[in-house]
Amino acid sequence: MLTLRNLNKRFGSRVVADDVSLAMAEGETLALLGPSGCGKSTLLKMIAGLVAPDSGELRFDGADVSRLPPERRGFALMFQDFALFPHLDALGNVMFGLIEQGANRRETAARAQAMLHRVGLAEHGKRKVWTLSGGEQQRVALARALATQPRLLLLDEPFSSLDADLRRQLQGEFRGLLREAGMPAIIVTHDRDEAFALADRVAVLKAGRLLQCAAPQALLAQPADAWLARFIGYDNVGEQAAIPPAAILLGDDQPAATIVELSALAEGVKVKAATAWGELVLTLSAREAARLGGALFIGGKIGMGVDESALLRFR
Structure with a gap:
């Protein structure tokens, strides 16, 4: 479905993508995991079309999308601050992307209301988003992203601003929604537990390099090197x-x-x-x-x- 081949990106002397090659399957949830500054968010932005790679290839369903503008890729991007429109109510925020796609207003309102119902906010459609809690705002942002039925959902630290208990609750709900929709997703996170809870496979990055990509249990069973073993939580790590x-x-x-x-x-x-x-x-x-x-x-x-x-x- 999505294939990255030998992607490279530098900002001055700083390498944020070093010959990254990666593929994900239809309906898969992939986590990009690594410490701050490792290049995971930049990689997500290259996939979204917000940052151009210096070299390499990016294909979706076999077609080269490397030079397509973001609006022509059919992907949805959800940032950690949710980027909701404060002058609109919850329903208006969810409707926004559908209206941009050219859907008629009556159909748009019905689809947006149905999506609010799916994320547990059916009674909150008329509330201004700034009156909602952090968890409710996160649900509105997710409903807005899912309503447009994107070909690929991209999420940059979507739960980082929430407290631990709410984060765990919403992670479970989010995983269920993705499974129900059969929608492929890429999630950027620095949190090992979050990556392992949400993703079918986890791609671990360090200083722009992809060290290993595997299912969570496979990563735990055979980490690629000592640094990665420590990063995913092992206390006792030797050279070999x-x-x-x-x-x-x-x-x-x-x-x-x-x-x-x-x-x-x-x-x-x-x-x-x-x-x-x-x-x-x-x-x-x-x-x-x-x-x-x-x-x-x-x-x-x-x-x-x-x-x-x-x-x-x-x-």
Whole structure:
């Protein structure tokens, strides 16, 4: 469906896209994940047509769209600030894109109202958007994007301005809406949990380079390198492999390790210990911590080893 081939982009001496090649399938949700400044938002803007690549090719359904203006690509772009029109009510905001497409006003109003109903705002159509909560504004922006039935939905940090509980709720609703519509989408985020919750595949970028693109479980099972392993959440990473929690062995039959840090958690404790494998971090449940008893103090000794067969070796 969408194919990026050898895309390159520089702003002065800064490289924001370094020979990026990527393909996504029909109906797929793809996340562009990486730290701030890695080039993920610029890549999204190149797909949208807001930024021109220096070189490379961008195809959609087999056609080269690299030189098409944004309005001729048939894509919808949703920014993190929602970009709603404050002088319009919620219904008027959702109708806007349909009117731009040339639909008649009666049909437009009916389609927009139906979309507000789908996002749970059927009773809010006449409210000015500045009177809505952040979560409600996000739903209006999403309804506006979906109402135009774009060929591809592009979202730049769409949930970043919301609090954690609301963000998780809306992520679940959003995933369901995309599945229902069968609409392909690309989501830019710096949040690993968000990428893994929403996307079929996750493309991890660093300094303009695409390091790895895979399903969340595949990324966790075989990260490409040490940097990527740390970025997606592994605490214990060596030069050749990541050490998942399941690979860390505890018990009197393991080599003695010295506790160097302890952090209390809501449901247990986080332990850092100096071992033959270097300093390893492990989160223990309250039950596991209780079994270790009086050994859990700075300088205390516990048996800790590593099951080498369970290491996640880099490619």
